[in-house]
Amino acid sequence: xxxxxxxxxxxxxxxxxxxxxxxxxxxxxxxxxxxxxxxxxxxxxxxxxxxxxxxxxxxxxxxxxxxxxxxxxxxxxxxxxxxxxxxxxxxxxxxxxxxxxxxxxxxxxxxxxxxxxxxxxxxx
Numbered sequence: 001x002x003x004x005x006x007x008x009x010x011x012x013x014x015x016x017x018x019x020x021x022x023x024x025x026x027x028x029x030x031x032x033x034x035x036x037x038x039x040x041x042x043x044x045x046x047x048x049x050x051x052x053x054x055x056x057x058x059x060x061x062x063x064x065x066x067x068x069x070x071x072x073x074x075x076x077x078x079x080x081x082x083x084x085x086x087x088x089x090x091x092x093x094x095x096x097x098x099x100x101x102x103x104x105x106x107x108x109x110x111x112x113x114x115x116x117x118x119x120x121x122x123x124x
Contacts, residue, residue: 011035
């Protein structure tokens with residue numbers, strides 16, 4: 001697009017000076033205006049295309065950033081959930097182990113008491 005604008009401006013100037021490649025006479029004012037209008041139109045079109053492309057890139061960047069932030073937040077929530085679940089499972093396992101140890105001790109003393117009750121002279 002920039003090439004088209006430069007070419008149109010150069011042609012308008014070249015023809016306005018009457019120095020065409022085949023030594024044509026200088027162009028009329030209408031031709032100069034048409035070339036100038038063509039160059040201006042190409043410049044405006046190029047600018048509009050650049051603005052539209054910049055807007056598309058900006059919107060895409062915002063969307064990607066939003067998705068990444070949402071993904072990071074979801075991942076953070078998932079990590080936090082896994083951490084909480086891990087703590088709960090570890091607590092439950094520790095409580096079960098402690099309860100099992102306490103039950104084992106209790107059962108050990110119960111057996112001993114029953115044995116002591118059955119045998120009046122324990123050989124300890």
